[in-house]
Amino acid sequence: xxxxxxxxxxxxxxxxxxxxxxxxxxxxxxxxxxxxxxxxxxxxxxxxxxxxxxxxxxxxxxxxxxxxxxxxxxxxxxxxxxxxxxxxxxxxxxxxxxxxxxxxxxxxxxxxxxxxxxxxxxxxxxxxxxxxxxxxxxxxxxxxxxxxxxxxxxxxxxxxxxxxxxxxxxxxxxxxxxxxxxxxxxxxxxxxxxxxxxxxxxxxxxxxxxxxxxxxxxxxxxxxxxxxxxxxxxxxxxxxxxxxxxxxxxxxxxxxxxxxxxxxxxxxxxxxxxxxxxxxxxxxxxxxxxxxxxxxxxxxxxxxxxxxxxxxxxxxxxxxxxxxxxxxxxxxxxxxxxxxxx
Numbered sequence: 001x002x003x004x005x006x007x008x009x010x011x012x013x014x015x016x017x018x019x020x021x022x023x024x025x026x027x028x029x030x031x032x033x034x035x036x037x038x039x040x041x042x043x044x045x046x047x048x049x050x051x052x053x054x055x056x057x058x059x060x061x062x063x064x065x066x067x068x069x070x071x072x073x074x075x076x077x078x079x080x081x082x083x084x085x086x087x088x089x090x091x092x093x094x095x096x097x098x099x100x101x102x103x104x105x106x107x108x109x110x111x112x113x114x115x116x117x118x119x120x121x122x123x124x125x126x127x128x129x130x131x132x133x134x135x136x137x138x139x140x141x142x143x144x145x146x147x148x149x150x151x152x153x154x155x156x157x158x159x160x161x162x163x164x165x166x167x168x169x170x171x172x173x174x175x176x177x178x179x180x181x182x183x184x185x186x187x188x189x190x191x192x193x194x195x196x197x198x199x200x201x202x203x204x205x206x207x208x209x210x211x212x213x214x215x216x217x218x219x220x221x222x223x224x225x226x227x228x229x230x231x232x233x234x235x236x237x238x239x240x241x242x243x244x245x246x247x248x249x250x251x252x253x254x255x256x257x258x259x260x261x262x263x264x265x266x267x268x269x270x271x272x273x274x275x276x277x278x279x280x281x282x283x284x285x286x287x288x289x290x291x292x293x294x295x296x297x298x299x300x301x302x303x304x305x306x307x308x309x310x311x312x313x314x315x316x317x318x319x320x321x322x323x324x325x326x327x328x329x330x331x332x333x334x335x336x337x338x339x340x341x342x
């Protein structure tokens with residue numbers, strides 16, 4: 001847990017070992033049995049929404065498990081994991097949870113990069129080799145210039161958004177002033193990973209591209225259904241997208257995650273950045289049009305160092321002004337695990 005030496009002036013927070021009392025961290029709430037039987041899904045959502053308004057007890061380790069032992073439309077029971085963001089980001093905490101759930105299994109990791117071996121099938125002339133080098137060099141220069149330009153544009157837009165100079169148009173997605181301090185509601189839908197992978201293969205894109213397209217389609221259909229406006233209107237709203245900055249992506253072994261050496265590619269804790277991602281609210285007759293547009297947006301954002309800059313900015317703010325400044329922006333995220341029992 002984190003503590004501060006009150007006798008030392010200007011001392012910062014530091015991690016110390018402590019005794020964990022499981023009864024303080026495993027919580028079985030006493031909910032209305034009538035509500036659980038009549039509206040189990042809404043009861044689950046209401047309870048998760050209530051957690052977003054309750055501060056965590058800083059006198060003990062900042063994590064909790066909430067056991068919701070009643071059936072919903074998707075599962076026999078649910079387990080809500082509530083943790084303070086100072087413990088780590090999604091990638092590190094998910095790796096920890098999977099390792100804790102079944103230590104005998106090896107965590108899924110990304111496949112190692114293949115090292116291609118160059119084989120000279122036919123001798124090349126010096127002129128053709130020189131031309132190839134020039135083409136590769138030209139492409140590299142153009143890519144570098146685009147990366148710099150896109151990064152500058154994205155940083156300016158991010159800064160303008162942070163100081164409220166750049167705002168989204170008023171829509172039903174934009175809450176009134178002070179909405180960030182109101183209770184949050186967590187609504188979930190189950191999707192077939194096989195279906196997502198099928199679309200990914202057909203469109204030659206990534207799983208994230210498909211999910212961004214699905215989100216854009218859902219927001220668009222919801223907007224036009226609620227407002228009754230024509231589908232010719234094109235509205236752009238923006239969202240904060242969290243990016244894992246580790247050199248190796250995916251879920252890694254807990255041992256690798258907890259290595260703190262600078263030479264290690266995968267580190268425990270928070271290794272993430274933010275980027276402002278636009279969503280276009282518009283109607284398409286073909287659902288795959290949403291995925292196509294999401295692919296173009298994702299490709300454009302990948303050609304930028306915006307997420308690296310936001311991560312660096314957060315580190316600089318912490319070093320200059322201290323962790324207390326960032327505490328105003330503390331995020332407590334809840335990972336909902338659907339559990340099915342035989």
